[in-house]
Amino acid sequence: xxxxxxxxxxxxxxxxxxxxxxxxxxxxxxxxxxxxxxxxxxxxxxxxxxxxxxxxxxxxxxxxxxxxxxxxxxxxxxxxxxxxxxxxxxxxxxxxxxxxxxxxxxxxxxxxxxxxxxxxxxxxxxxxxxxxxxxxxxxxxxxxxxxxxxxxxxxxxxxxxxxxxxxxxxxxxxxxxxxxxxxxxxxxxxxxxxxxxxxxxxxxxxxxxxxxxxxxxxxxxxxxxxxxxxxxxxxxxxxxxxxxxxxxxxxxxxxxxxxxxxxxxxxxxxxxxxxxxxxxxxxxxxxxxxxxxxxxxxxxxxxxxxxxxxxxxxxxxxxxxxxxxxxxxxxxxxxxxxxxxxxxxxxxxxxxxxxxxxxxxxxxxxxxxxxxxxxxxxxxxxxxxxxxxxxxxxxxxxxxxxxxxxxxxxxxxxxxxxxxxxxxxxxxxxxxxxxxxxxxxxxxxxxxxxxxxxxxxxxxxxxxxxxxxxxxxxxxxxxxxxxxxxxxxxxxxxxxxxxxxxxxxxxxxxxxxxxxxxxxxxxxx
Numbered sequence: 035x036x037x038x039x040x041x042x043x044x045x046x047x048x049x050x051x052x053x054x055x056x057x058x059x060x061x062x063x064x065x066x067x068x069x070x071x072x073x074x075x076x077x078x079x080x081x082x083x084x085x086x087x088x089x090x091x092x093x094x095x096x097x098x099x100x101x102x103x104x105x106x107x108x109x110x111x112x113x114x115x116x117x118x119x120x121x122x123x124x125x126x127x128x129x130x131x132x133x134x135x136x137x138x139x140x141x142x143x144x145x146x147x148x149x150x151x152x153x154x155x156x157x158x159x160x161x162x163x164x165x166x167x168x169x170x171x172x173x174x175x176x177x178x179x180x181x182x183x184x185x186x187x188x189x190x191x192x193x194x195x196x197x198x199x200x201x202x203x204x205x206x207x208x209x210x211x212x213x214x215x216x217x218x219x220x221x222x223x224x225x226x227x228x229x230x231x232x233x234x235x236x237x238x239x240x241x242x243x244x245x246x247x248x249x250x251x252x253x254x255x256x257x258x259x260x261x262x263x264x265x266x267x268x269x270x271x272x273x274x275x276x277x278x279x280x281x282x283x284x285x286x287x288x289x290x291x292x293x294x295x296x297x298x299x300x301x302x303x304x305x306x307x308x309x310x311x312x313x314x315x316x317x318x319x320x321x322x323x324x325x326x327x328x329x330x331x332x333x334x335x336x337x338x339x340x341x342x343x344x345x346x347x348x349x350x351x352x353x354x355x356x357x358x359x360x361x362x363x364x365x366x367x368x369x370x371x372x373x374x375x376x377x378x379x380x381x382x383x384x385x386x387x388x389x390x391x392x393x394x395x396x397x398x399x400x401x402x403x404x405x406x407x408x409x410x411x412x413x414x415x416x417x418x419x420x421x422x423x424x425x426x427x428x429x430x431x432x433x434x435x436x437x438x439x440x441x442x443x444x445x446x447x448x449x450x451x452x453x454x455x456x457x458x459x460x461x462x463x464x465x466x467x468x469x470x471x472x473x474x475x476x477x478x479x480x481x482x483x484x485x486x487x488x489x490x491x492x493x494x495x496x497x498x499x500x501x502x503x504x505x506x507x508x509x510x511x512x513x514x515x516x517x518x519x520x521x522x523x524x525x526x527x528x529x530x531x532x533x534x535x536x537x538x539x540x541x542x543x544x545x546x547x548x549x550x551x552x553x554x555x556x557x558x559x
Contacts (some may be wrong), residue, residue, distance in 0.1 A: 314529025
């Protein structure tokens with residue numbers, strides 16, 4: 035008979051009595067408060083607050099997120115809810131009591147890192163909670179045995195899962211959110227969150243997709259398309275700008291498919307969002323597959339030309355061979371992709387098209403690969419994500435006849451050499467550009483800004499530039515960036531309608547909850 039510490043619970047409600055508050059009531063009570071720590075915690079001595087304390091909410095949590103911007107958005111929401119509940123988020127894994135590992139299932143290396151992190155945490159006797167696409171798609175993997183799991187549509191219940199994990203219980207929440215039988219986009223968008231960058235808001239507009247690509251494991255986790263209503267997305271954007279955000283990223287597994295399940299479409303959403311963007315702030319569109327953007331090309335060109343929308347689109351091609359695309363079940367041919375790119379280049383002068391390519395997909399011949407090489411040489415994509423094919427367990431592509439490992443490696447190397455043979459920004463030296471400064475460079479020597487075409491421009495690290503639109507003269511260009519010198523007689527323009535939150539501050543908790551205060555007063559009386 036397993037102990038309570040080892041027991042596997044399908045739903046956390048099994049552990050609470052009918053008189054206890056529901057998860058929604060618990061979250062609602064916290065919604066408008068910024069509790070830096072629980073009052074109970076303030077009254078406890080340091081000796082009582084040791085790492086092995088079983089009082090939920092007194093522990094330190096380290097979170098690691100792998101993968102796409104959608105996953106990063108989920109991570110921000112989970113961190114915000116935990117902090118709002120009293121847990122302390124830490125950047126130091128060694129001092130943390132709990133490791134929250136938010137996984138990605140796109141590539142083998144990402145899952146390997148995830149699995150290794152679990153083992154490392156267990157070796158250090160840390161409590162472990164896992165989230166993201168890996169456990170959602172394969173919850174019965176041996177290395178996940180006994181671990182608490184937060185499903186990709188259950189991130190609004192992260193506090194409950196962590197509370198129970200702290201007590202030694204194993205809890206798994208993997209269900210889908212539905213309303214009247216219709217699958218929803220996921221957890222509510224108005225939940226507390228901690229933005230990784232206080233200047234950038236990542237909004238997931240839908241989850242899942244309409245495709246069934248033979249190599250994709252993400253579909254197993256995120257499922258079919260489920261879109262958020264336009265009003266909820268507009269409200270989330272509005273709230274973000276009120277918190278000092280100056281750049282919004284729209285994300286999903288396929289932004290182009292947005293709304294097809296709820297009777298609307300991407301251009302309709304974008305025109306509504308544009309109305310909310312203050313002058314000087316910018317909107318960046320996420321990845322879209324060719325099939326669903328084709329029917330919206332005219333409207334998309336108009337939107338990308340809007341001064342508050344980056345003229346940037348990420349359209350994965352994966353291969354320039356129709357034969358390979360058919361085996362991938364990509365639902366378009368190479369001419370469809372070229373039509374999208376050619377149309378946008380003509381109607382949106384200077385537009386940046388980013389794309390992805392998989393090298394060595396099963397059945398890819400030398401002729402197929404050469405077609406991909408020719409495509410890159412012809413379009414000279416400034417941003418190109420090159421991926422060596424990895425067969426993901428449980429996918430149709432894993433059962434196909436594989437290209438030899440050394441061939442995949444050689445093709446990946448050859449395509450990388452082609453990509454690095456041209457410099458996309460050399461002709462921009464001498465230009466004067468308006469750029470929005472949002473972050474710090476990896477080497478901490480510069481601030482990172484982006485121009486209208488979402489091209490990276492490095493500028494001097496002066497605190498008055500952060501979160502501002504500035505004017506620079508381009509004096510140097512590299513493969514992935516330009517360097518800009520601020521124009522002396524120009525003044526930084528502040529696009530935000532409010533001061534940004536501090537790093538680590540919880541979003542969405544700006545006012546004191548009056549009803550909770552009244553309840554506390556009644557309890558005292």
